Amino acid sequence: MKRFAVVLGASGEIGEHIARQLAEANWSLYLHWNSEPLDTLVKELEIQYPGQEFIPLRADFSKNGSGEELAKLIFDASCVIVASGHALYKMLIDTSEADLEDLWQVHLKNPVSAIRHISSYFHRHPKTYVVFISSIWGEIGASMETAYSAVKGAQLAFVKAYAKEMSASGTRVNAISPGFIATKMNRSWSEEELRAIEEEIPLGLGTPKDVADAVDFLVNGKADYLTGQVLRVNGGWHM
Template sequence: MSKRCLIIGASGEIGYSVTRTLVEKGYRVGLQYYSNLRRIEKLENQIPAGQFLGAHQADLTTTEGIQAFLQIISKEWEAVVFCGGHLWKGLFQDMTDAEMDELYHVHLKAPWMISRHVLPFMIHIKAGNIVTVSSIFGEEGASMEVAYSSVKGAQISFVKALSKEVAPSGIRVNVVTPGVVATKMNNMLSPEEWNTLEGEIPLGRAGQPDEIADAISYLLSDQSSYVTGHVLRVNGGW
């Protein structure tokens, strides 16, 4: 029977591409989304009935929202991909406590709690895969994105540490760090800013969501069977 993969943040551009890619690879998929029901319905129409394990709306910006989500989803998954997240851009001293809490919950506490939810089953079957989508800014840091860079960096540390802890149980944990990707998150950039940014990238262009999805598919596949605790940079050389 095909493997089951839970995709967090499936309605975003990267999550959408990851879902389509994994379905093509034969995975059965369960989807989490926050608000974009129309996009999830469009995605569901592209998934064969036998491979669709349901879509669940959940607000992961609070502990209560994460707990409510965990109460309605199975613990039995062979793979989990964390694609969810949102950007906060501005001067660090202007951030509110609420904005800090939202970034922390979505990018850190949700992966912690969801991983804890699925790990007992993975340990029982002596197999499993967890992949997190972090960011180049989690490695390098970015002005005006201080808190975002912080939680993305913490995701990388989480992956490195957890991979060591669960490797004896046959579970692999890895992280992808995209550079600039052509998603709605970057719509705030003017054409001039976008051209300048792409000019800094050695490959001369932004990445596409499908290219991130391909990297994630690789990390979930048997082709990467000896890869764990790895930071896969998908950034065009930036």
């Protein structure tokens, strides 16, 4: 019997690494994207894993109701990974109402709405999983990223509450809290700024694979006694 995972934000670098690692672990995948089509990724996975299914789904999570609309296209799942998101570097006084709405919709409302609908399939499976890719800033906050830190902190609060609600159903709900991961989202930083940040982190900068490895740990039977936890993947930046 095929097992399906939903990867929200599969077009990002972290999301793509998660998708590849889940496919290697024999998951069939619903792959959510918005601005960057997943044709190449889907074709590669279909060639590598011909016995599995890889279904791309487009949804703009900045739009109200898009999480629910995406969920209507899914017909079974025992795992949801929330890797969708975007950064916002602004002082709060310069943050617009539109900025706040986008952060809320993309990072929390639409992912939670999607999970709310997809979870109706969880009873079919003895073990199910929900994992949010949150952020170190959701734990400790960041100047110039106040609004972003707030929605990332809200993700962590959701994880703890939903883990309590779903434990009797066999659903493990956890979060991964990455530190500084070297992705294109961070390429606006100068080399000097990157060196300064790297010097602060005992194990240096992280990679998308580091996050994907943590997801693999949480959803493939290696961490089934964990729920409601925040797994810090930050190289010792925050202990």
